[in-house]
Amino acid sequence: MRPGAVPASRTHAGPARAHWARLLTGPPHPRTLVVVGAIAADYVVVGAGAMGMAFTDALVDNADVHVALVDRRHAPGGHWLEAYPFVRLHQASAFYGVPSTRLGAGRLQELGPERGLHERATAPEICAYYGRVLTEKLLPSGQVDFYPACEWLGQGRFVSRVSGEEYDVGDARVVDGHYLAPSIPAETPPPFTVDGARVIPVNDLVDVEQAPSQCVVVGSGKTATDACVWLLGNGVDPDAISWVRPREPWMLNRAVVQPNPAIFLGMAADIMEVAAAADSIDELFLGLEARGVLLRIDPTVVPTMAKTPTLAQWELDQLRRIEHVVRLGHVHAVERGRMVLTDGTVPIATDALVVHCAASGLKYPPLVPIWTPQAITLQPIRTGFPCFGAALAGFVEATVESDEEKNRLCRPTPYSDTPLDWLEMQVIGGRSSAAFSKDPAIKAWAERTSLNPTHAPADFTDDVALAAVRDRLRTSMAPGRARMAELAGMA
Numbered sequence: 001m002r003p004g005a006v007p008a009s010r011t012h013a014g015p016a017r018a019h020w021a022r023l024l025t026g027p028p029h030p031r032t033l034v035v036v037g038a039i040a041a042d043y044v045v046v047g048a049g050a051m052g053m054a055f056t057d058a059l060v061d062n063a064d065v066h067v068a069l070v071d072r073r074h075a076p077g078g079h080w081l082e083a084y085p086f087v088r089l090h091q092a093s094a095f096y097g098v099p100s101t102r103l104g105a106g107r108l109q110e111l112g113p114e115r116g117l118h119e120r121a122t123a124p125e126i127c128a129y130y131g132r133v134l135t136e137k138l139l140p141s142g143q144v145d146f147y148p149a150c151e152w153l154g155q156g157r158f159v160s161r162v163s164g165e166e167y168d169v170g171d172a173r174v175v176d177g178h179y180l181a182p183s184i185p186a187e188t189p190p191p192f193t194v195d196g197a198r199v200i201p202v203n204d205l206v207d208v209e210q211a212p213s214q215c216v217v218v219g220s221g222k223t224a225t226d227a228c229v230w231l232l233g234n235g236v237d238p239d240a241i242s243w244v245r246p247r248e249p250w251m252l253n254r255a256v257v258q259p260n261p262a263i264f265l266g267m268a269a270d271i272m273e274v275a276a277a278a279d280s281i282d283e284l285f286l287g288l289e290a291r292g293v294l295l296r297i298d299p300t301v302v303p304t305m306a307k308t309p310t311l312a313q314w315e316l317d318q319l320r321r322i323e324h325v326v327r328l329g330h331v332h333a334v335e336r337g338r339m340v341l342t343d344g345t346v347p348i349a350t351d352a353l354v355v356h357c358a359a360s361g362l363k364y365p366p367l368v369p370i371w372t373p374q375a376i377t378l379q380p381i382r383t384g385f386p387c388f389g390a391a392l393a394g395f396v397e398a399t400v401e402s403d404e405e406k407n408r409l410c411r412p413t414p415y416s417d418t419p420l421d422w423l424e425m426q427v428i429g430g431r432s433s434a435a436f437s438k439d440p441a442i443k444a445w446a447e448r449t450s451l452n453p454t455h456a457p458a459d460f461t462d463d464v465a466l467a468a469v470r471d472r473l474r475t476s477m478a479p480g481r482a483r484m485a486e487l488a489g490m491a
Contacts (some may be wrong), residue, residue, distance in 0.1 A: 002250050009318050013202045033262040036349060038168050041068040041145070046152045047174040050096065051176030051378040051390035053130060056449070057098035058394030060143040065398075068169055068300035069138070070147045070158050075283075076130040080098040082186040082265020083123040084203040086230050090222055090309040092118035096126070099449045103129050103136060106450075108459070119260055180363045180386070180415070185223065192218075196336035199354040202227050214349035216339070218221035218244045218331055219357030222309040225251075225297075229318050239322040242348065244339070246330045248303035250419065251295045254310035261456045263467040266295055269472035271426070272480025281419050281487050298325070306422040307362060307415070308384075331358070362415045367428075370410055371403035381436065383429025388451040389413070392436065395445050395449040423488040430481050 043059065045052045048071035055069050073081050089096055093104035103126070104119050114120075121129070138144040147167065152158045156174075159166045185201040198212070202223055216235060217227050222245070231241055256267040270291045275424035281301055288294040293312050296303050297319050329342025337350045348354070368377050370393055381389035393410055398408050411432040416422040436442045446452045456466070485491045 023293055037066055037166075038170065039145070039172075041066050041169050041172040043175055044068045044070060044156070044158075044169045044172045045177055046070050046158075047078065047177030047181065048073070048076035048130075048134075048146065048148075049080075049177060049181065050387050051180070052175070052437075053133060054098050054246060054387045054390035055175060055376075055378055055394040055397075056099050056138065056144060057133065058391040059398050059405055060138065060397055061100055061398075063398035065143065066173065067144045068167075069144055070150050070152055071157065072149065072151050072161065074148050075127070076134050076146070077127045079182055079184050079187075080123050080126045080130075082184060082203075082425065083187070084201075084223070084226070085206050087123050087223075087226055089120045089126070090254070090311075091120070091257060092259050093121045094118060094450050095385060095453060096121070096387050097129060097451070098133055098387070099395075099451055101129075101133050102450060114254070114312055117254060117312070117445075146186075147214065150410060158249065159411070176375045176377045177390070179365060179368075179377050180379060182361050182363060183359045184361070185356050185359045190218075190331075190334075190356040191358055192331040193333045194335075195333065198352065199332040199334055200357060201356045202436055205230065205355060206235040207321065208353065212349065212351045213243060213355040214240055214352040216242045216244065216334075216348055216352050216354045217357060218354060219359075220245045220247045220249050220305055221307060221357070221361055221362065223359070224357040225315065225319060227357050228322060229315050232318050232321060241322050242324045242326060242352075243322050244326040244331055245297075246327075246342075248296060248298060248301045248327075249305040250280055250303045250308055250422075251311040252308045253292055253295050254312045257310050257453075259450070259453065259455070259457070259460075261454050261460065262462050262469055264453045264467040265473055269469050272473060272476035275426075275481075275484045275487075276479040278483060278487065281423065284420055284423075284484075284487065291382055301327075304418060306419045307417060308422060319393070361416070364415060364417060367412045367414055369407045370412055371406045373403075377412075380415070380429075381410050381413055381432050382452070383413050383425055383433075385451065385453055386448075388449065388453070391449065391451055392442070396436075396442065398440060407474055409439055420488060423484045424490060427481060427485045427488060427490055430477075 042065040045067055048069050053076055056069055059065065060067060071230055075081060094106055097103035107119050109115055109117055109119055114365055134146060149161045150158045151161055156169050157166060161412050186203045190199055205227065215231055217224050228241060228243060232238060256263060258264060270293050271288060273286035274291060278287060285294060295316050326346055328344045331339055331341050333340040334354050338345055338347050370377055372381060378390045378393060380386045380393050396406050396410050413429040413432050414425050416425040447455060449455055
């Protein structure tokens, strides 16, 4: 517990938990307005999305503290509550969620084109999971109160967007769980003007009632690939799809990003071995493609985008069926019968359905220390795994005394956008992993946490393969990281 914090036994534990129960089951009696006012809490976590929930779960499991969990949405789950209906996690379910409660059953898929790969949760499954974590684990602990539909005002105050009641958490330590909250099409208008054309966010694809003669998908990232695969899977002729890709994306092969340490560390060894021998960034990426680590949709174009979500081979095969690809930069205007782009104008059908997948998605604010006097600002720590990073920050907050030491052990890692960013992310993430791994208690916690991609499950038996990839990684780590730092200009 931090100095001056209120012991959990003395915190009031009622109104928010009761309010959340009413939201789930309905009020047994007519609602009586209660002005809550001051709240006794050690922490106020702003944002009940993936990072806020992971931090809270790890914190209360390792410290006798009380948390006020605040979110502007009506339930936990963050942007998943607004996600398009056919979205799935792009990574295995085991890498996502909170450390105390596994998302999914840890099974391999037995049917379909991803047979043999680990299960990936759907958006409804993710939302239901976070609801269970809250109602079956966090609230019954007596250490967490949840305040849904509330807006954080700063200065220790937040207000209900429904009742207008204001709350004051006094000097509770603020945890910023929305510093990296993504922008999604459902909540972001198209970044172009619309005049007389039929434009919808990707969420509305499932509600289309009149088939157009042409579907135009705008966007280069994971959302756009999902939209294209969904259209093809629902019988749309690939010749009736026009795909506006301002940039070509590099994507990770999902088969090598699996919760099997021999596979995951084998992928890491491939990256380091290829990096150590690369003379340029493009040569490094093309070498990783040759190893089966990275994928690109068009083998004739070298990508300039490297956010690197995962993609399965079957999805790649589907996407390559779409031949009408527009590479004229970003869309500036969509009009009836035409699109105006940075580098030209293209005709579209007068009844074309334009699918907005062009929200920015990942955010790229400056890296800041996770611990400052103003707030704990949640950011990834191990490259590419935000839930693990937030949970790690929660464990460290509970078990390490000084903020200076916490920041030394847990260094923030950025998301990537370009191949150069990707190299910087790998270098910074590698340094971050090395820092927290030197602490025995943190290392022990990380090794038993399934959110950690290098965690070995209890039933893991392929020790020979794991030993082999660890030897490869041990040999290639230093020269690989050094070369990536040189290529990124970080040496």
